[in-house]
Amino acid sequence: MERLRNLLSASELSREQIRFLLSTAVKMAPQVRDGDTIPLLQGKTIVNLFFENSTRTRTSFELATRKLGAGTLNFAASTSSTSKGETLIDTAKNIEAMRPHAIVVRHASAGSPQTLAGSIGVPVINAGDGFHEHPTQGLLDVFTIEEKLGSVEGKRVVILGDIAHSRVARSNIHILRKLGASVAVCAPPTLLPPHPETLGVDFAYRPESLLGDADVVMALRIQLERQNRMQIPSIAEYSKFWGLNQERAKLLKKGAIILHPGPINRGVELDPEVADGPHSVILDQVFNGVIIRMAVLAAICAPDALQSWLQKGSNS
Amino acid sequence: MSSFNILIRGGKVIDPSQRINGDFDVLIQDGKIFAIDQPGKIPAAAAQEIIEAKGAWILPGLIDIHVHLREPGLEYKETIETGTRAAVAGGFTSVACMANTQPVNDTPYVTAFIREKAKAVAACRVFPIGAVTKGLRGEELAEIGAMVAEGAVAISDDGMPVMNSYLMRKAMDYAKAFGVPIISHAEDSNLVGKGVMNEGALSNELGLRGIPAAAEEILVAREIALCRLTRAPVHIAHISTEVGLEHVRRAKDAGLPVTAEASPHHLRITEESVRGYDTNFKMAPPLRTEGDVEALQKAVGEGLVDIIATDHAPHGLTDKAVEFDQASCGIIGLQTAVPLTLDLVHKGIVSVDRWVEALTVKPAKLLNLPYGTLRVGQAADVTILDPLAEWVFSHDQILSKSHNSPFLDWKLRGKVLATIVAGKVLHRAAKE
Numbered sequence: 001m002e003r004l005r006n007l008l009s010a011s012e013l014s015r016e017q018i019r020f021l022l023s024t025a026v027k028m029a030p031q032v033r034d035g036d037t038i039p040l041l042q043g044k045t046i047v048n049l050f051f052e053n054s055t056r057t058r059t060s061f062e063l064a065t066r067k068l069g070a071g072t073l074n075f076a077a078s079t080s081s082t083s084k085g086e087t088l089i090d091t092a093k094n095i096e097a098m099r100p101h102a103i104v105v106r107h108a109s110a111g112s113p114q115t116l117a118g119s120i121g122v123p124v125i126n127a128g129d130g131f132h133e134h135p136t137q138g139l140l141d142v143f144t145i146e147e148k149l150g151s152v153e154g155k156r157v158v159i160l161g162d163i164a165h166s167r168v169a170r171s172n173i174h175i176l177r178k179l180g181a182s183v184a185v186c187a188p189p190t191l192l193p194p195h196p197e198t199l200g201v202d203f204a205y206r207p208e209s210l211l212g213d214a215d216v217v218m219a220l221r222i223q224l225e226r227q228n229r230m231q232i233p234s235i236a237e238y239s240k241f242w243g244l245n246q247e248r249a250k251l252l253k254k255g256a257i258i259l260h261p262g263p264i265n266r267g268v269e270l271d272p273e274v275a276d277g278p279h280s281v282i283l284d285q286v287f288n289g290v291i292i293r294m295a296v297l298a299a300i301c302a303p304d305a306l307q308s309w310l311q312k313g314s315n316s
Numbered sequence: 317m318s319s320f321n322i323l324i325r326g327g328k329v330i331d332p333s334q335r336i337n338g339d340f341d342v343l344i345q346d347g348k349i350f351a352i353d354q355p356g357k358i359p360a361a362a363a364q365e366i367i368e369a370k371g372a373w374i375l376p377g378l379i380d381i382h383v384h385l386r387e388p389g390l391e392y393k394e395t396i397e398t399g400t401r402a403a404v405a406g407g408f409t410s411v412a413c414m415a416n417t418q419p420v421n422d423t424p425y426v427t428a429f430i431r432e433k434a435k436a437v438a439a440c441r442v443f444p445i446g447a448v449t450k451g452l453r454g455e456e457l458a459e460i461g462a463m464v465a466e467g468a469v470a471i472s473d474d475g476m477p478v479m480n481s482y483l484m485r486k487a488m489d490y491a492k493a494f495g496v497p498i499i500s501h502a503e504d505s506n507l508v509g510k511g512v513m514n515e516g517a518l519s520n521e522l523g524l525r526g527i528p529a530a531a532e533e534i535l536v537a538r539e540i541a542l543c544r545l546t547r548a549p550v551h552i553a554h555i556s557t558e559v560g561l562e563h564v565r566r567a568k569d570a571g572l573p574v575t576a577e578a579s580p581h582h583l584r585i586t587e588e589s590v591r592g593y594d595t596n597f598k599m600a601p602p603l604r605t606e607g608d609v610e611a612l613q614k615a616v617g618e619g620l621v622d623i624i625a626t627d628h629a630p631h632g633l634t635d636k637a638v639e640f641d642q643a644s645c646g647i648i649g650l651q652t653a654v655p656l657t658l659d660l661v662h663k664g665i666v667s668v669d670r671w672v673e674a675l676t677v678k679p680a681k682l683l684n685l686p687y688g689t690l691r692v693g694q695a696a697d698v699t700i701l702d703p704l705a706e707w708v709f710s711h712d713q714i715l716s717k718s719h720n721s722p723f724l725d726w727k728l729r730g731k732v733l734a735t736i737v738a739g740k741v742l743h744r745a746a747k748e
Contacts, residue, residue, distance in 0.1 A: 005706060009520065072679045087634065087637055087638050088637075088638055088639055107639065108641075109639035109640060109641035109642065110522060110523035110524050110593070110640065110641070111523075111593030111639070112524065112526070112593075112639050112640075114592065114593050115593055115639065115640075118592075129523065130523050130524070130641070131523040131524075131525075132522060132523025132524070133523060167523060169523075170520075170523060193520040194515050194516070194519075194520070194526055194528065195515075195517060195520065197396055198516065198517030198520060199520060
C-alpha cells in the first residue's frame, strides 16, 4: 500500500488506503471510548490552519491530536495574516517555518490544500476546501455506516440536500463508490451539480422514490448563508418538498440509518423528531470523527509507530 | 540621414497579401520594402547589412490585435516598454492594446498618453483600443470619436462584456461614424457568475464553480443579432466554443461583417490542465473541452476564425500565487504564440499561408492598418523565423514583466530569428 503523505482528497485515496484507515480506526475505538490516549505523536505539533470558521471540525481535529499525545496550535487565518494581505502560500510558509509535523487546513476556495501541499514540505490534511472535498468527513461517515450495518458493499446510500455546494457529498461519493456501495443523490435540480449524470451515481429530483430502498440516508445541511432566492424560492418550500420529516421517515426500512454532518437546521432538512429518532446516528458520527482523524494523523505523521502499535495490539 | 539597406537572403518569402510563397530575397531601404527578387538577383553590394535566412521563413511583420500592456496604472504587471520588447521577441511588429488600464482608456487623454509613451519607449508599433463605455461600466458611451481622433483603432470593453443590449446596439451604431470595429469579449456575465473554469464533469469533480459554454454562445449570438440590426463590423475576441463557432459560421454565410479571433492557449490546451489548481490555467473565457479545441483548430484552418491573437495578459505573483477562486484571469502570450500555433501547421491542420494570413493580413484588415504586407513601398515590418528550430521556454527568456505562463518548460518548435520594424532590426535570436 502506498504510504499516505498528505490527505488532500478522497478521490486520490485507493480502496486499500481507505480500508487501512477504517480498520485502524476500528482498532483505536475501544481505547478512545474508555477515555485513554494512544500517544503515537508524543512531542509533535499539529497546526489547525482555518481560513473559514468551523468549530466542529476544528474541535474534532484538536481532540484527535491531543488523544495522540501531540500539541495543537490553532491558527485562524481569516482573522490575522490574510487580512494583512499575506497570500495563502506566504501564510503557510510562515507556519512551516515553525516546524510543525502536519497542517490541517480548511479553506473556502477549492484546491487550496493542493496549492499548499505543492509549496511547502509539511504534510497537509484537508479539513474541507470549498465545494471540493472533506475527506475525513467522508471517512467518518462510512466508518459510522459500517459500525451500524456492517460492510457498505452493496448497501444503498441516498444523499439528500444541497449536493452542488457540498464537499461532504463529493468525498462520500468517492469513498462509497470505491467500497462498492450503491449511491443516489437527491436535490432540487438547482442544487444538483450541473450535468449530474457525470457524477457516476443515480440522481432524482424528489426524495420519495429513493427512500424505500435506502439503507442509509445522509441529509445535508441547507446552507442558509449561501442561500439564494435564484436557487430555491424559500427555506419553507425546501423543507416542504425535500425535508426529511416524520412522514417521509415512515417510508424508510426498519433498520435504515440517518446521518447528518451537522450542524442541523432543525425543521429544515431534518425534523427534530427524526433527528432524535431511532434511525438517527448523528451523535455517533461526532465520536467517530475523532477516531477517524486520529487514524489519519497517525498514518501520516507516525506511520512506523502506528504500524508497531497495530501489530502489538493484534498480538495482545 | 543616409540610406541604410538590409538584404535578407536565402529564405522563403510567405506573404499572403501578394500570394507569394517561394524562395526570394528581400531588400529593405530607408525603412521600406525596396525590392523582392529571385534568389541571388539583388547584389550583396546593395546592402550595409546582410541577414542570412537559409531555411527560414520571411514574413510580413506579425500583428497582435489583442494585448494588455497595463500602462498607465498597472506598471507592476507590464509597461509599454516591456510588453513591446516581449512582442518583438515573439515576432510581432504591431500590437493593439486593450482599454482596461487605470485609468481606463475611455478618454482621448489616455489614448494620447499611450500613443506618446509608445512613441518614446515602445519596441514595436502600438495601437490603442478605446473603451466602449465610460470606465468599462457598461452604463454610458465613452468618447469614441475623440479617442479615434487620437489614434484608437477599435473599441472594446474587453474583460467586462457590455451586458446591456440597448447600449451595445447604440455603441455599434455610433462607431460606424468613425469607421472602427467593435471587439466583443462575448460572455454573459450573469451566467458566468462566480465561475472560474469550464462547467462540466471536471468542474464538478474539482469543486470549482463552472462557466457553461452557453455563457459565450449567448453573447456571440447577441452580437451577431445586433450586427444584423446595425450592419456595424463586430469582432468576436478569443472565441472558445464549438457552438459559438457555428453562430459565426451562419453570420458569415449571411454576409454579415462578423470576424473572430482565437488565442494560442484556447487552440492548444483543454480544461484538463486545471486539475492541480495551477492558476496559470485560469482564463476568461475558460479553457474548454477537447471537442471545442478541435473545432477551433479546424476553424482557424478554414478561415472561419480569421485571426490569431494572444490576449497577452500579464499578472504579478500577487495576482496569481493565490487561491484559484481569487486568482486573476489570463496569461502572457507574446513570446510563445508563434511556436504554439505553428504546431497546427506542422500537424497539417492549418496551411502555412492561412497561418500567416491569420497573423498579418486579417488583423491589418480588421484594424485598417497599412501593415501585414511585404509589398514594395510599404513599411519594412518583417518577421524572420526558423519553422523547425526547437527550444525550451524558460523564465530567463521572458521579457515581459510578468511570468504567468502555463507553457514554461514546454519544448516548442518554431523560433523567431529576427524582427524588423520600419527597417530596424529590433530583435535577433541569440546564437545557439
